[in-house]
Amino acid sequence: MTSMLLPHSISFSSSSSSSPPSLPTSIYRSHLSILSFSSSLGRTSSALTASRLICRLRPRASLSVSCALRALIFDCDGVILESEHLHRQAYNDAFAHFNVRCPSDKVGPLNWSLEFYDELQNLIGGGKPKMRWYFKEHGWPASSVFEKPPENDDDRAKLIDTLQDWKTERYKDIIKSGTVKPRPGVLRLMDEAKAAGKLLAVCSAATKSSVILCLENLIGMERFQGLDCFLAGDDVKEKKPDPSIYVTASKNMGVSAMECIVVEDSVIGLQAATGAGMSCIISYTSSTANQDFKEAVATYPDLSNIRCSHYMSIQEHSLPYSYALSSILQIGRFGALALEGCHCKLVRTFSWKSTIRELEMCSVISSDFVLVLWILIFMRG
Numbered sequence: 001m002t003s004m005l006l007p008h009s010i011s012f013s014s015s016s017s018s019s020p021p022s023l024p025t026s027i028y029r030s031h032l033s034i035l036s037f038s039s040s041l042g043r044t045s046s047a048l049t050a051s052r053l054i055c056r057l058r059p060r061a062s063l064s065v066s067c068a069l070r071a072l073i074f075d076c077d078g079v080i081l082e083s084e085h086l087h088r089q090a091y092n093d094a095f096a097h098f099n100v101r102c103p104s105d106k107v108g109p110l111n112w113s114l115e116f117y118d119e120l121q122n123l124i125g126g127g128k129p130k131m132r133w134y135f136k137e138h139g140w141p142a143s144s145v146f147e148k149p150p151e152n153d154d155d156r157a158k159l160i161d162t163l164q165d166w167k168t169e170r171y172k173d174i175i176k177s178g179t180v181k182p183r184p185g186v187l188r189l190m191d192e193a194k195a196a197g198k199l200l201a202v203c204s205a206a207t208k209s210s211v212i213l214c215l216e217n218l219i220g221m222e223r224f225q226g227l228d229c230f231l232a233g234d235d236v237k238e239k240k241p242d243p244s245i246y247v248t249a250s251k252n253m254g255v256s257a258m259e260c261i262v263v264e265d266s267v268i269g270l271q272a273a274t275g276a277g278m279s280c281i282i283s284y285t286s287s288t289a290n291q292d293f294k295e296a297v298a299t300y301p302d303l304s305n306i307r308c309s310h311y312m313s314i315q316e317h318s319l320p321y322s323y324a325l326s327s328i329l330q331i332g333r334f335g336a337l338a339l340e341g342c343h344c345k346l347v348r349t350f351s352w353k354s355t356i357r358e359l360e361m362c363s364v365i366s367s368d369f370v371l372v373l374w375i376l377i378f379m380r381g
Contacts, residue, residue, distance in 0.1 A: 025373055046231060046276070071199035073201040074200075078285050080186050081182055081267050082182070086175070092110075095109045097166060100143045103138065120134065135156075164207075192309075199359065202227055202230050203230075204233065228253055240269055243277075264283075265282065267290060280295070284299065284300070
């Protein structure tokens with residue numbers, strides 16, 4: 001018998017029989033409906049298309065594997081505090097301070113409405129990218145920084161930097177006013193995670209100085225200094241939905257993506273987490289409540305009734321979709337079967353794959369054995 005080593009103690013065995021090894025039923029949750037697959041495979045079999053192996057799951061279904069939670073990662077804005085209305089206020093104050101007129105012949109400063117800001121935030125995210133996109137779409141503005149709309153990249157960058165710097169300081173003043181409180185359940189959940197020996201991290205796309213101020217004022221210095229990892233937008237080249245910030249966090253903490261759960265509030269954050277191969281739980285806000293969170297393993301209006309034990313239970317029974325599709329499974333001395341990518345509705349966040357091809361499962365053939373590894377592609381029914 002030759003053992004084929006798979007991630008997290010899942011293993012199949014090969015023998016001299018030409019029949020494919022049976023999968024243990026424990027790998028599936030009770031709601032997983034598996035299409036029957038039975039055939040006698042000869043040595044001439046070289047490829048089985050993924051369409052023969054399609055499984056259908058309920059929206060939040062996932063593989064059941066043994067994987068203990070080691071790290072709990074929080075986003076900041078929207079998760080630790082409901083902050084989008086505060087950011088909008090700070091932006092509008094900056095536009096008024098610099099008399100930003102967009103279009104340039106408009107009378108009165110630019111003012112983003114609550115409804116428009118929610119749409120803009122959910123579409124773009126990130127401060128500077130948000131303004132750059134808006135000005136590109138609606139015309140570069142006149143302002144007290146530049147009397148006429150800037151026409152070259154250097155002047156446009158200077159305008160964006162000036163507005164963002166002032167906005168950040170204004171946002172800090174709002175946070176320091178003492179009127180802002182953490183969202184329900186956040187502090188208790190952090191304390192429970194630490195007491196259970198779990199690693200704790202905060203990963204935010206916002207400017208580092210503003211995130212530090214938020215954490216110091218909202219979770220307190222002791223909790224902030226006790227974080228095992230803290231990353232802000234300044235620490236990575238790409239902002240969410242790029243998964244870089246979560247990939248970096250797992251490396252810094254010395255844990256695998258499968259051992260992490262991320263708490264996010266928006267689909268942009270969800271895409272970043274799943275793109276890093278992590279399970280993601282959503283604690284939505286009034287601004288993000290209507291977003292598509294089908295790829296989240298759980299969704300809550302806040303964390304007030306959630307305990308750390310719930311997260312541990314979720315993690316021990318879930319395998320992120322992106323992990324199932326991106327792993328390269330080593331098959332002992334018979335070589336390796338690499339997943340070529342797939343056309344799959346559940347996974348839309350592969351930052352490393354610009355072209356996704358239909359997955360084909362290839363049997364690995366030797367002079368003694370015909371090995372067939374069952375690859376499951378999850379699609380919605």
